[in-house]
Amino acid sequence: MGFNTRVFLLTYLFLLGTISPSYSEQVLAEDAHSKLKLSSQILQDSIVKEINEHPNAGWQASMNLRFSNFTVGEFKRLLGVKPTPHRELRKTPTVTHSPSLKLPAQFDARTAWSQCSTIGRILDQGHCGSCWAFGAVESLSDRFCIHFGMNISLSVNDLLACCGFMCGGGCDGGYPIYAWRYLMNHGVVTEECDPYFDDTGCSHPGCEPAYPTPKCVRKCVNGNQMWRASKHYSLSAYRVDSNPHNIMAEVYKNGPVEVSFSVYEDFAHYKSGVYKHVTGDMLGGHAVKLIGWGTTDDGEDYWLIGNQWNRSWGDDGYFMIRRGTNECGIEEDVVAGLPSSKNLVREFAGVADDGSYLSI
Structure with a gap:
């Protein structure tokens, strides 16, 4: 209205x-x-000053270059997570892990699986509210390497453009669990086949105009590649129980997961340290890739997360957020899926009785 x-x-x-x-x-x-x-303007000197002078903030703020000349409205467009309908929460399987599983005090998927180059990539969603798609596709790419030994970058563009209303509204936001269902039912091609449409990222002031959702073409940019043959699938789509031990165990056993949380004005100013909300209004929901955890020298438990706002934002593109208190809802909506051997007949013969993958 x-x-x-x-x-x-x-x-x-x-x-x-x-x-x-x-x-x-x-x-x-x-x-x-x-x-x-x-x-x-989303970036405010007053917020930076309040955070950096706050005795209990636990993190440092700065005027991040990623959002130079961004208005609050432009920043809000990047926050593309829509709340999952309650009926979907009820019917989506929830994974738990044995409480007896011993977990390390510190864990970083980049070093645990150092052979997997995708885990350490920091991408840029550009002008589009496509975080819900990035979090899913990036996590699945990592899991193909972890479980299958395949260093592949999967296409965010395929999911963003082709899932349609089933996933939400494309650049106007979507639902992470629906993204994983698309990966399970339809799969996504490689980044090489269907590159991200907004490859300029945020190279000009204000990132204007905001881009509409790209059209679903279903054709590889390289004429020598076949769309269907390039598809990679998820075997499943599930939520992870919100108990921190279950989230840690899922990452430890299977690889990075997609998480969603509420973003406040102060988060745009994050530079380093363990984030917790201190000041500003809530602006929307954002999806990212959780890759590890740890505890600072001051005893603050944290989650380690890769964002997709390029390396000019935050701590070289990463941030830490308080662990164990459901800070900004970070532990409420954790979703993932296991990679499928479907369409990979050249690389794999199938799955053994114990669930492990058999190489040819």
């Missing part, structure tokens, strides 16, 4: 005596503030 329409409706209701003048004034003031807020 537009601002002018709300003015008319609130005035009409006031004249009918349905609402009080104080209520209508409050709502209209909120609308005006909202418009003003969206057009303001």
Whole structure:
């Protein structure tokens, strides 16, 4: 509903005596503030100062180059996670792991599987609210290397463009669990076959204009490659129980996972340390790739996460966030799936009785 329409409706209701003048004034003031807020700059010296002078913040803030000249509205467009409907939460299988599994105090998937180059990649979602697709495809790429020994980069573009309304709204946001179902049912081709449409990333001020969702072409850019032959699938799509031990065990056994969390204004300013929300409004939901955990010298437990806002943001593209307290909902919506040997007949003969993969 537009601002002018709300003015008319609130005035009409006031004249009918349905609402009080104080209520209508409050709502209209909120609308005006909202418009003003969206057009303001996301990076604020006052936020940097408040964080860096806060005795218990636990992290450092800066004016990150990634969001130079970004407005709040432009930043919000990148936060593309839509809340999962409750009926989907109920019918999606949830994975738990044995509480007796011994886990290391520190873990980093980049070093645990150093042969897997995709784990350490920091990408850039550019102008599009495609984080829900990046988190899924990046995690599955990593898991193909971990489980199959294949260093492949899978196509975010395939999922973003071709999943359609089943996954949500493309660049206008989507649902991580639906993304994994698409990977299971339809698979995705390689990045080489279908590169990400916004390959310029954020090279110009403000990242404008915002790009629409790319069209689904179903044809490799290289005429010598076949679309169907390039497909790689997930064997499953599941949630991971929110107990931190279960999340750690899942990463330890199977590789990085996709996690979603609520983003506040201060997060845009993250530079280093263990993030926890200190100041600013909540702006939306964001999906990222969780690759490890640890504890700082000061005793702060954290999750280690790779973002897709390029290396000019945060700690070389990464960030740490407080572990064990469900900070910003980071432990509530963890999703993943195992890689499938489907379509890989040249590399693998199948799966053994114990679930391990057999190489030809």
